[in-house]
Amino acid sequence: MRHIKELVPLLKKGNIVAFCGAGLSSESSIPTFRGKGGLWEKYNPEVFATLGGLLSLFIFSPKKVRDFIVEFYDILLSGKPNYAHYGLAELERKNLLLGVITQNIDDFHSQAGSTEVAELHGNAYKFWCLKCKIVVKKNREEFEKFIENLKSKQSRKEIIREILNFMGKCPSCRKRMRPYIIFFGQSLPQDELKKGYSYLDKAQTLLCIGTSGVVYPAAYLPYYSRRRGAKIININPESTPLDDIADWVIRETAVNFFKIILPILNETFFRHRRIRLRRKV
Numbered sequence: 001m002r003h004i005k006e007l008v009p010l011l012k013k014g015n016i017v018a019f020c021g022a023g024l025s026s027e028s029s030i031p032t033f034r035g036k037g038g039l040w041e042k043y044n045p046e047v048f049a050t051l052g053g054l055l056s057l058f059i060f061s062p063k064k065v066r067d068f069i070v071e072f073y074d075i076l077l078s079g080k081p082n083y084a085h086y087g088l089a090e091l092e093r094k095n096l097l098l099g100v101i102t103q104n105i106d107d108f109h110s111q112a113g114s115t116e117v118a119e120l121h122g123n124a125y126k127f128w129c130l131k132c133k134i135v136v137k138k139n140r141e142e143f144e145k146f147i148e149n150l151k152s153k154q155s156r157k158e159i160i161r162e163i164l165n166f167m168g169k170c171p172s173c174r175k176r177m178r179p180y181i182i183f184f185g186q187s188l189p190q191d192e193l194k195k196g197y198s199y200l201d202k203a204q205t206l207l208c209i210g211t212s213g214v215v216y217p218a219a220y221l222p223y224y225s226r227r228r229g230a231k232i233i234n235i236n237p238e239s240t241p242l243d244d245i246a247d248w249v250i251r252e253t254a255v256n257f258f259k260i261i262l263p264i265l266n267e268t269f270f271r272h273r274r275i276r277l278r279r280k281v
């Protein structure tokens with residue numbers, strides 16, 4: 001493993017794309033689902049991470065769905081973007097980063113200021129109409145209020161009504177909106193996938209950050225990027241299958257990586273700007 005600082009010349013060339021997973025948000029107090037203490041230890045993903053499983057549970061045991069929603073959003077709403085999310089947004093502002101392709105649904109990239117984001121697995125703050133594909137986003141405050149209300153609902157009828165009302169209806173066809181979360185077995189949203197590939201088609205460097213690289217089909221994307229000639233940098237404290245295709249393996253947390261790399265990039269960025277400005281004068 002070489003030193004992180006040696007990556008600076010490559011990163012300064014720009015055309016970077018980030019491919020992110022749950023590990024990036026673990027330092028935002030959102031545990032990875034499959035890790036120790038993760039959600040799947042308590043809730044069976046075959047039921048809670050599949051649309052069919054959740055729908056039948058919603059009909060037959062809405063209280064279990066309520067408990068899951070409350071626990072999930074309590075975790076999500078208590079977190080906030082970390083230094084690495086802000087670092088990625090800053091790389092975009094400096095025109096070094098083309099976009100972020102994320103498997104996370106926590107919205108932290110947008111909250112940190114990134115504008116070019118392909119959300120492969122959806123976004124927990126959004127709802128969509130499965131027929132028209134219209135996506136509607138609600139803000140944190142709306143979700144906070146909804147969760148507080150939901151906690152107080154006890155009867156089956158009240159719980160179902162509260163959840164359906166919050167999801168709302170499609171502004172176009174009036175069908176019931178669904179959570180914009182891609183469950184196991186569902187195909188990825190085509191627009192987001194297209195956006196992700198459009199970033200990768202221009203990428204010279206791919207930063208894989210905090211992803212186990214085993215959740216398919218998203219995990220194909222680094223291989224696609226590699227075939228197109230991008231340099232792959234894998235940032236993960238643990239080893240993953242992506243190590244095999246990585247030009248650089250960085251055994252660091254996402255936040256530590258950005259704490260080392262950003263100050264150096266900032267320094268060189270401002271030095272070049274000062275030189276350019278002096279030349280103009």
Ligand code: NAD
Pocket residue numbers: 020021022023024025026027030031032033034035103104105106107121209210211212213214215235236237238240252253254255
């Ligand atoms: P994963 O849970 O399979 O793997 C997470 C990876 O992150 C692991 O390889 C782990 O070693 C690494 N990691 C842990 N802490 C890290 C840190 N501080 N810095 C860098 N790396 C770290 O995650 P995945 O590959 O993204 O797949 C899980 C699926 O579950 C995703 O598809 C995603 O949709 C969903 N998920 C989303 C969130 C979220 O939105 N925050 C959280 C959990 C799971």
Ligand code: ZN
Pocket residue numbers: 129130131132133134170171172173174175
């Ligand atoms: Zn519709």
